[in-house]
Amino acid sequence: MRETVRIIVTTYFTSGFGTTERELKLDDLPVRGTLPTWLRGTLIRNGPGTFQVGQQRYRHWFDGLAMLHRFAFHNGRVSYANKFLESRAYDAAQANGRISYSEFATDPCRSLFGRVATVFSPKLTDSAKVNIARIAQKYMALAETPIQVEFDPETLKSVGVFSYEPKTFGSMTTVHPHVEGDSAYNMVTRYNAISHYRFYRLKSNAAPELLAERPSREPGYLHSFGMSQNYFVLAEFPLVVNPVSLLLWLRPYIENFAWKPRRGASFSVIERRTGRLAGRFQADPFFAFHHVNAVEQGDELLVDLVGYDDASIIQHYYLQRLADPTIELPWGTLRRYRLPLRKRRGRVQGETLADACMELPRFDYERLNMRPYRYIYAVGVQPGQRQGFYNQLVKVDAASGKSWAWHEPDCFPGEGVFVGAPDRQAEDEGVVLSVVLNAAKGTSFLLALDAQTFSERARAELPHNVLFGYHGEFFSQQ
Ligand SMILES: [Fe+2]
Numbered sequence: 001m002r003e004t005v006r007i008i009v010t011t012y013f014t015s016g017f018g019t020t021e022r023e024l025k026l027d028d029l030p031v032r033g034t035l036p037t038w039l040r041g042t043l044i045r046n047g048p049g050t051f052q053v054g055q056q057r058y059r060h061w062f063d064g065l066a067m068l069h070r071f072a073f074h075n076g077r078v079s080y081a082n083k084f085l086e087s088r089a090y091d092a093a094q095a096n097g098r099i100s101y102s103e104f105a106t107d108p109c110r111s112l113f114g115r116v117a118t119v120f121s122p123k124l125t126d127s128a129k130v131n132i133a134r135i136a137q138k139y140m141a142l143a144e145t146p147i148q149v150e151f152d153p154e155t156l157k158s159v160g161v162f163s164y165e166p167k168t169f170g171s172m173t174t175v176h177p178h179v180e181g182d183s184a185y186n187m188v189t190r191y192n193a194i195s196h197y198r199f200y201r202l203k204s205n206a207a208p209e210l211l212a213e214r215p216s217r218e219p220g221y222l223h224s225f226g227m228s229q230n231y232f233v234l235a236e237f238p239l240v241v242n243p244v245s246l247l248l249w250l251r252p253y254i255e256n257f258a259w260k261p262r263r264g265a266s267f268s269v270i271e272r273r274t275g276r277l278a279g280r281f282q283a284d285p286f287f288a289f290h291h292v293n294a295v296e297q298g299d300e301l302l303v304d305l306v307g308y309d310d311a312s313i314i315q316h317y318y319l320q321r322l323a324d325p326t327i328e329l330p331w332g333t334l335r336r337y338r339l340p341l342r343k344r345r346g347r348v349q350g351e352t353l354a355d356a357c358m359e360l361p362r363f364d365y366e367r368l369n370m371r372p373y374r375y376i377y378a379v380g381v382q383p384g385q386r387q388g389f390y391n392q393l394v395k396v397d398a399a400s401g402k403s404w405a406w407h408e409p410d411c412f413p414g415e416g417v418f419v420g421a422p423d424r425q426a427e428d429e430g431v432v433l434s435v436v437l438n439a440a441k442g443t444s445f446l447l448a449l450d451a452q453t454f455s456e457r458a459r460a461e462l463p464h465n466v467l468f469g470y471h472g473e474f475f476s477q478q
Contacts, residue, residue: 011410011439011440011442012388012389012410012412012437012439013322013323014442015437015439015442015443015465016389016412016437016439016465016467016468017051017061017319017322017323017467017468018050018051018052018465018467019049019050019051019052019467020049020050020067020082020464020465020466020467021464022082022464023081023082023083023084024080024081024082024463024464025080025081026079026080026081026463027079028077028078028079029078029079029080029446029460029461029462030460030461031076031077031078031458031459031460032458032459032460032461033448033456033457033458033459034076034457034458035073035076035077035078035431035448035457035458036421036431036457037075037076038421038422038423039073039076039419039431039448040073040074040075040476040477041072041073041419041474041475041476041477042070042071042072042073042153042474042475042477043070043071043073043417043419043433043446043472043473043474043475044068044069044070044071044132044139044153044472044473044475045068045069045071045132045414045415045435045466045469045471045472046066046067046068046069046085046128046129046130046131046132046141046142046469046470046471046472047064047066047067047069047129047130047414047466047467047468047469047470048061048063048064048065048066048067048129048467048468048469049064049065049066049067049082049084049467050064050065050067050467051063051064051319051467053065053093053097053098053099054096054097054098055098056098056099057319058099058103058105058106058319059105059106059252059318059319059320060103060104060105060106060254060317060318060319061317061318061319061322061468062103062104062105062130062254062317062470063103063104063105063106064103064127064129064467065084065085065087065089065090065093065127065129066084066085066087066090066127066128066129066141066143066149067082067083067084067085067129067467067469068082068083068084068085068132068141068151068156069081069082069435069466069469069472070082070153070156071433071446071460078446078460080446080460080462081156082156082466083155083156083157085127085128085129085141085149085151085156085158086149086157086158087125087126087127087128087149087158088101088126089101089125089126089127090127101124101125101126101127102124102125102249102252102253103125103127103252103253104144104252104253104254105252105253105254105255105318106252107251107252124145124147124169124253125143125145126143126145126147126149126161127143128140128141128142128143128145128147128148128149129141129143129469129470130142130143130144130175130470130471131175131176131470131471131472131473132471132472132473133177133179133184133473134179134473134475135148135177135179135184135202136182136184136202136203136204136205136206137204138150138162138204139151139152139153139475140162142175142177143175144172144173144174144175144223145172145173146163146164146165146171146172146173146188147161147162147163148161148162148163148173149161149162150162153475164186164188164198164200164202164208165188165190165198165208170190170191170192171188171189171190171191172188172189172191173186173187173188173189174186174187174222174223174224174225175223175224175470175471176223176224176225176290176291177202178225178227178369179365180227180369180370182203182204183201183202183203184201184202185199185200185201185202185211185227185232186199186200186202187199187200187222187225187232187234188200189219189222191219191241191243191246191247192243193243194215194216194217195215195216195217195219195243196213196214196215196216197213197214197216197219197222197234198210198212198213199211199212199213199225199232199270199272199275211232211272211275212232212270212271212272212275212276213275214234214268214270214277216236218240218241218242218260219240219241219243220236220237220238220239220240220241220257221237221239221240221241221254221257221311222234222235222236222237223288223289223290224288224289224290224291225291226291226293226294226303226305227272227294227369227370228294228295228296228301228370229296229370230271230272230273230296231269231270231271231272231278231294231296231301232269232270232272233267233268233269233270233291233294233301233303233339234267234268234269234270235265235266235267235288235291235303235305236265236266236267236268237265237285237286237287237288237311238259238260238261238262238263238264238265238285239257239258239259239260239287239311239314240257240258240260240263241256241257241258242256254314259310259311261285261310262285263285264282264283264284264285265282265283265284265285265286266280266281266282266283267279267280267281267283267303267337267339267348268280269281269301269339269341278341278344279339279340279341279343279344279345280344280345281337281339281340281345281346281347281348282346282347282348283337283347283348283349283350284349284350285309285310286307286308286309286310286335286350287307287308287309287310287311287313288305288306288307288308288332288335289306289313289332289359290305290306290359290360290361291303291304291305292304292305292306292334292361292363292376293363293368293369293370293373294370295370295371295372295373296341296370297372299340299341299342300338300339300340300341301338301339301341302336302337302338302339303336303337303338303339304334304335304336304353304398305334305335305337306332306333306334306335306358306359306361306378307332307333307334307335307350307352308330308331308332309330310330312330313329313330313332316329316330322389325387325388326387327387327388328381328386328387329357329381329386329389329390331357331358331380331381332357332358332359333352333353333354333355333356333357333358334352334353334354334356334358334361334376334396334398335350335351335352335353336350336351336353336398337349337350337351338351353396353398353401354396354397354398354401354402354403355401355403356378356380356394356396356403356405357380357381357383357394358376358378358379358380358394358396359378359379359380359390360378360379360414360415360416360470360471361376361377361378362376362377362378362415362416362417362418362432363375363376363377363418364418364420364427364428364430365418366420367420367427368427373398373427374397374398374399374427374428375395375396375397375398375418375427375428375451376395376396376398377393377394377395377396377416377417377418377432377451378393378394378396378415378416379392379393379394379413379414379415379416379434380392380393380394380405382405382407388412389412389468390412390413391407391411391412391413392405392406392407392413393405393406393407393413393416393432393434393447393449393454394406395428395432395451395454404454405454406447406449406454406455406456408436409440410438410439410440410441411436411437411438411439412436412437412439412468413434413435413436413437413447414434414435414436414437414466414468414469415434415469415470415471415472416432416433416434416449417432417433417434417472417473417474418430418431418432418451419431419432419433419474419476422476426452428451428452429451429452430451431448431449431450431451431457432448432449432451432454433446433447433448433474434446434447434449435447435466435469436459437465437466437468442465443461443462443463443464443465444462444464444465444466445459445460445461445462446459446460446462447459
């Protein structure tokens, strides 16, 4: 029995954290089942296309060279293409046959000379592999490094780069901008003796507009932020960095951060209109990658996120650990913090809304961002099969805590992207699209679940494996 587990886990590790060897362009994937006729548009997914350059392996799930995957839906049919994102990091890796730029947890090898060069001008990756967004009419591949790559959604070719600030060294950004109307909002952390969190608005044909900033002596690692109708929500966890260590750069980016639970966690609530601090609330220490939604309700601001008791999840995503068949990932769960806006200060407690393990959360952002909502879709771990990587998709009802799951033997799903039916009456009328790795076959497929019943509607088989990626976006063509 133990051997069986080891073989399956080893297989998922090989095909999920190895390489996607080929760049393909396929007009028609074989589809089993029926896709809804209203599903017209393109799902573009981002993630690593390889965890290896020459003989060198990257060290962490958040490393690697970006690859875009494009699924186009029309009349129940699906076309597919995948392509490495063109970038200096990719070009250098191709030319040198070795890792040449610093990633989340991997630095290039340092010769004595190279080390000096790295200290004063870190070659941060521009291989923007984490998310996809349409910002100010442009399709962007997003990374935490401040260089975002614009690409053509038809050909997947890079067409330019974008940065929030003229100076591209010394800052990081989140890969989860918020979109409202024709504006996008994002937060940049600029590291300095006194660092600053800076909130920007982007509009097409206009320079980024600085709306608010908050100082910090020891800034935190922040992967996303909250935004409600009137406020930005800056949730700071006690995984913090002394900016001097980023300047010295003696170790890869994330390894400069330290977990300091005695600091606790905090929520800063910032007025979007004026940039003023409207409230600051303390909480017991916790960690999160992902905010889900932020909703103003009466005198309260409800902040929903996928929370962990500490930041050990980052350690668990090192490839050396993921290769261990006995690994059990820490469970993130849906938490709600109720911030009492009138009080402006005080302590708040998180409330766990559902027991299900969740990560990479999605909901009907298009209609319900900043509004009351119920349903969240995510990857998770089966309670009865905790060893290994994320092995199911879940749907959680934030109102009741009830959850639904989809899983299949040997299958490891990626982020489930909700696409709502255009004329939907119910919140969950639509499909959830996920790229699933079948570890037994060593290939992936595009799965479409009915979002209401959480059962399979259709799947489109790919002739190769897609590595475990992070985020994607569906762009509708109605
Ligand atoms: Fe993310």
